[in-house]
Amino acid sequence: MLENWNKPQKPEEAELEERLAVARDKISRQQMLIKEHGLPVLVLFEGWGTAGKGSVLGKVIRNIDPRFFKVATMDVPTEEEKRKPFLYRYFVKIPESGKFMFLDSGWMDEVTGDCLNGKLKETEYKKKIESIKRFERQLTDNGYLVMKFFFQISQKEQKKRLDGLEEDKNTSWRVSEKDSWQNKHYEKCLKVFDRYLNDTNASADPWYLVDAKNKKWAELQVLETLVSGIDTALKNSAMAVPLLQNVFPLEKIPKxxxxxxxxxxxxxxxxxxxxxxxxxxxxxxxxxxxxxxxxxxxxxxxxxxxxxxxxxxxxxxxxxxxxxxxxxxxxxxxxxxxxxxxxxxxxxxxxxxxxxxxxxxxxxxxxxxxxxxxxxxxxxxxxxxxxxxxxxxxxxxxxxxxxxxxxxxxxxxxxxxxxxxxxxxxxxxxxxxxxxxxxxxxxxxxxxxxxxxxxxxxxxxxxxxxxxxxxxxxxxxxxxxxxxxxxxx
The missing domain is CATH 3.40.50.300 (P-loop containing nucleotide triphosphate hydrolases)
Structure with missing residues (x-):
């Protein structure tokens, strides 16, 4: 997905501002429809370090009543979380009906990070991918809207941002070892990210790639995609879901x-x-x-x-x-x-x-x-x-x-x-x-x-x-x- 991605055309400044105003107003009005219809919305922000996930997230939630959303930053698992199943800490974060949950990084960051650190063998990677696909499909089958965004920037743009942050003593703390390592091993990371995105891209919960070079443009892409997804989910809320054929080994048991x-x-x-x-x-x-x-x-x-x-x-x-x-x-x-x-x-x-x-x-x-x-x-x-x-x-x-x-x-x-x-x-x-x-x-x-x-x-x-x-x-x-x-x- 990333390697063959055709970036969307950024509009002129006047058009960008006009479309932003429309999208902000739309999501502000949609929150009441979400509440009335009992639609739970899970929004996942993934992407490169310094790509601006937190900045865009902050701008998106300004348009939503604080009573209707929660935000969670998913850091490395705690010792307690490591003693539970892999998806436990994500499943317990899913939103109530009629509300939003925004996750700043999630299961993609955990899996790709383990791959890049050499902690995940190929068989374990495939097993986790299957778990993730089942998890996401179960949510969408049960009426959740799952919106997944990946914030994409080039190696050059990431290096520029890292240097800018490090030059200021008030922002240098924001540059982590992980961010610097990513930039030095950009091509290796790109391949791992690209494989993961392809492996977990589904029609019910597709990945949306965000051109994150410009912050306003990134915000507009997220908002317009989000309001479109909400519109579609509200229209399709009563649709039945096809039943899957059993693929698990069953044993005979008497009546x-x-x-x-x-x-x-x-x-x-x-x-x-x-x-x-x-x-x-x-x-x-x-x-x-x-x-x-x-x-x-x-x-x-x-x-x-x-x-x-x-x-x-x-x-x-x-x-x-x-x-x-x-x-x-x-x-x-x-x-x-x-x-x-x-x-x-x-x-x-x-x-x-x-x-x-x-x-x-x-x-x-x-x-x-x-x-x-x-x-x-x-x-x-x-x-x-x-x-x-x-x-x-x-x-x-x-x-x-x-x-x-x-x-x-x-x-x-x-x-x-x-x-x-x-x-x-x-x-x-x-x-x-x-x-x-x-x-x-x-x-x-x-x-x-x-x-x-x-x-x-x-x-x-x-x-x-x-x-x-x-x-x-x-x-x-x-x-x-x-x-x-x-x-x-």
Missing amino acids: LEEVSLDKTLTEEEYRKELRELQKKLGELHNKLYRKKVPVIIAYEGWDAAGKGGNIKRITGALDPRGFEVHPIASPEPHEKARHYLWRFWNRLPKTGHIAIFDRTWYGRVMVERLEGFCSENDWQRAYNEINEFEKELSDWGAVIIKFWVQIDKETQLERFTERQNTPEKQWKITEEDWRNRDKWDLYEGAVNEMLQKTNTSYAPWHILESNDKKYARIKALKIVINAIEQALK
């Missing part, structure tokens, strides 16, 4: 009605195995921390199936400093205003820690699907998006264990009735539980489809037969232990 629920344990067997398995899991937790392996345990299942008791037996074996349980309820307003996976990215564990989710991202293809909280296109698309999300976690090195806690309808009724008739357990039963029970067959169909479409080799489902809670607890402990032992090998 719920095929699972035998007659498995039991005696009290003596249960107590003996519980002690032994919890001791073993506790020892493994220490090894996990030492080897910095993250673990994610996801629980889904019928109401009253015994998820809470099952989780309690897992956590009873763990060091409390090294795990966290996330009970997932209906999304809060600020969570609902973002991509549905955002609140789960925010809850990922650090390396060496364990995150346990009581209800998960699979709500998209169960509750949200059946209760009409999202469109049919949304939940149909989600199977692939979830497989992508879990692949990202697996590539990061996480152990992913997913449990479906299974009981039959009669057992659920018995447990519901007991809860309702026992004062200290009444808090566990709600009208919503009874309503969901009335939709048992619909939910069973949705769960079967979910299991079939997301039972991947890297994040498999395990069905816990929980008519006998003791049996389910022991089975869960054995599965967790086995998965961690395999990872530690």
Whole structure:
């Protein structure tokens, strides 16, 4: 893109000023339309050091109400961020619906920087490119407008700016070692930048190259492109997104009605195995921390199936400093205003820690699907998006264990009735539980489809037969232990 780029023709000064006034006014008016339509806008500024990204960014946001935007400068990852997946620090920055997020540098700068520093091998580079393409496509598929700008200047122009900054003691601090290195190795950087831009250029979120030699001209290019992109996004906001074919390795799994629920344990067997398995899991937790392996345990299942008791037996074996349980309820307003996976990215564990989710991202293809909280296109698309999300976690090195806690309808009724008739357990039963029970067959169909479409080799489902809670607890402990032992090998 950069090597074959034909620069746009810079207009005369009078025309430039006139078009700037129009573009500034347009984006000022568009911010209200963005709010009304709930359009989230993510704007990424990348480019050469001293190309003027910060200067143009400052001018663009002057036209927007400060309540409607945020700006983030993405420096090198912190030690805390390095213990999370590569895209974590970017995903958590995505804007709420109806607002802007401007990023001064981002995932391009991180990846190309690692390439130029020799930290990224070819296979790792390709893996990160795939992650980035999936990340950007998921955002646009879920209604985000993603605008990516690369500020281009020549080697000569960059050298001129660097010299000018260094000559003044009040601005010399702005010249970094990275900027100077870039200029000395301009051709090498150009090739890496050009390859990255070509690798991540997509019709839904293309790269826009900005001739940044003149600051006003650069501002105009950004503003006119931005307002045009917003216009298009507002017109196309109701369009459905084509479904992608599954490319992930799926494993066969039985349907719920095929699972035998007659498995039991005696009290003596249960107590003996519980002690032994919890001791073993506790020892493994220490090894996990030492080897910095993250673990994610996801629980889904019928109401009253015994998820809470099952989780309690897992956590009873763990060091409390090294795990966290996330009970997932209906999304809060600020969570609902973002991509549905955002609140789960925010809850990922650090390396060496364990995150346990009581209800998960699979709500998209169960509750949200059946209760009409999202469109049919949304939940149909989600199977692939979830497989992508879990692949990202697996590539990061996480152990992913997913449990479906299974009981039959009669057992659920018995447990519901007991809860309702026992004062200290009444808090566990709600009208919503009874309503969901009335939709048992619909939910069973949705769960079967979910299991079939997301039972991947890297994040498999395990069905816990929980008519006998003791049996389910022991089975869960054995599965967790086995998965961690395999990872530690």
